[in-house]
Amino acid sequence: MSAGSILPLSLRSMGYTVGGMPLLCDVTLDIPAGRRLVVMGPNGAGKSLFLRLCHGLINPTSGARIWADGAERAKAQAMVFQRPVLLRRSVAANINYPLRLAGLSQQHRATKVAETMDRFGLGAMADQPARLLSGGQQQRLALARAWAMSPEILFLDEPTSALDPSATRIIEDMVEQFSGEGITIVMTTHNLGQARRLAQDVAFLHRGRLMEHHPAQQFFAGPQTPEARAFLAGDLIW
Numbered sequence: 047m048s049a050g051s052i053l054p055l056s057l058r059s060m061g062y063t064v065g066g067m068p069l070l071c072d073v074t075l076d077i078p079a080g081r082r083l084v085v086m087g088p089n090g091a092g093k094s095l096f097l098r099l100c101h102g103l104i105n106p107t108s109g110a111r112i113w114a115d116g117a118e119r120a121k122a123q124a125m126v127f128q129r130p131v132l133l134r135r136s137v138a139a140n141i142n143y144p145l146r147l148a149g150l151s152q153q154h155r156a157t158k159v160a161e162t163m164d165r166f167g168l169g170a171m172a173d174q175p176a177r178l179l180s181g182g183q184q185q186r187l188a189l190a191r192a193w194a195m196s197p198e199i200l201f202l203d204e205p206t207s208a209l210d211p212s213a214t215r216i217i218e219d220m221v222e223q224f225s226g227e228g229i230t231i232v233m234t235t236h237n238l239g240q241a242r243r244l245a246q247d248v249a250f251l252h253r254g255r256l257m258e259h260h261p262a263q264q265f266f267a268g269p270q271t272p273e274a275r276a277f278l279a280g281d282l283i284w
């Protein structure tokens with residue numbers, strides 16, 4: 047952990063119960079800086095909930111989510127969803143808006159927006175309405191906008207599940223670039239090939255429980271629970 051870092055993120059017996067129904071139970075896990083963690087599991091396992099709890103969109107109803115800097119909701123983090131949430135504004139304005147909310151000066155913002163568009167090939171679309179971009183371009187913009195906020199950790203909830211293979215490839219390349227810059231990645235995916243390509247660590251959830259948390263090689267070579275074995279074999283849908 048570097049001085050002032052928000053990482054590791056420590057989850058201690060974290061749970062989330064709604065209306066007496068436990069949706070996530072007793073998750074204990076450390077997310078250290080600089081790793082790519084892929085969260086896997088069948089439909090309804092609790093993957094999205096896990097990400098939303100980590101990011102702070104919702105709070106655990108039991109246990110704890112502890113950022114290393116002690117903040118209740120760490121600032122140096124961002125989340126990107128399966129369907130990008132974009133403003134009815136231009137591409138450039140979409141990147142600019144959260145920077146303004148974060149209090150960056152106009153000059154600093156202008157530099158950052160230009161750098162971001164240039165870096166991710168969005169310059170030619172700067173003035174286009176963001177919502178008219180293709181799905182792949184919109185997701186590229188959502189990731190670029192998140193990157194512009196200089197996050198230490200980025201949560202990605204099935205970022206490519208609505209995209210075709212070439213758009214998926216671009217997003218995977220971006221994830222690898224972010225990771226190469228030291229940004230910690232936590233992402234969910236249903237795509238086993240993608241998980242194998244991107245994961246350094248795997249957390250496997252089933253019915254709201256963390257069944258396995260291992261380095262990716264170990265998980266794929268020898269899953270330890272019958273549920274994870276069945277999942278990797280394509281035999282566990284729920």
Ligand SMILES: Nc1ncnc2c1ncn2[C@@H]1O[C@H](COP(=O)(O)OP(=O)(O)OP(=O)(O)O)[C@@H](O)[C@H]1O
Pocket residue numbers: 064069087088089090091092093094095096
């Ligand atoms: N606010 C809520 N109130 C009640 N139930 C919820 C709420 N949020 C999620 N759930 C339920 O919790 C379970 C886990 O949902 P979650 O979206 O995290 O699953 P997931 O692993 O991401 O699934 P999928 O792979 O299908 O996207 C599901 O059964 C879902 O219906």
